[in-house]
Amino acid sequence: TEAFQYYTHREKMRQIGREDDLEKINRIALRIAKEVADETGTLFAGGISNTNIFSENKEIQKKVCNMFDEQVRWSKEEGAEYMIAETFSFLGEAEIALDVIK
Numbered sequence: 563t564e565a566f567q568y569y570t571h572r573e574k575m576r577q578i579g580r581e582d583d584l585e586k587i588n589r590i591a592l593r594i595a596k597e598v599a600d601e602t603g604t605l606f607a608g609g610i611s612n613t614n615i616f617s618e619n620k621e622i623q624k625k626v627c628n629m630f631d632e633q634v635r636w637s638k639e640e641g642a643e644y645m646i647a648e649t650f651s652f653l654g655e656a657e658i659a660l661d662v663i664k
Contacts, residue, residue, distance in 0.1 A: 563604050563606055564595060564609050565591040565594070565596075566595070567608060567609040567611070571610070571629045572628075572629045573625075584632075585632075588633060588637075589636055593640060605644065608642035608646070609637075610659055611648050612649050612650050612652075612655060613655065616652050623658060630658060630659050630663075645663045647660065
């Protein structure tokens with residue numbers, strides 16, 4: 563059971579004026595998914611997705627890493643058994659995601 567965290571990262575939430583709700587929204591999604599996983603006897607996954615800001619710029623890559631880091635940390639804290647990283651257009655962004663998940 564995967565928590566629906568697609569585009570619930572800092573950049574997207576900032577764009578819609580909901581950055582202050584970022585952690586709350588992620589944690590609620592994680593708790594709902596965990597409840598379903600527990601009820602159905604399935605594994606429980608957190609998720610991260612593309613940020614739409616990735617570039618070869620090192621400062622941007624650090625922002626991407628920080629966004630992934632907080633989502634992965636919240637997922638671990640809520641008991642996620644594994645992570646799903648999806649919909650990356652750039653290998654470099656996918657590599658950052660993998661490094662954070664590890």
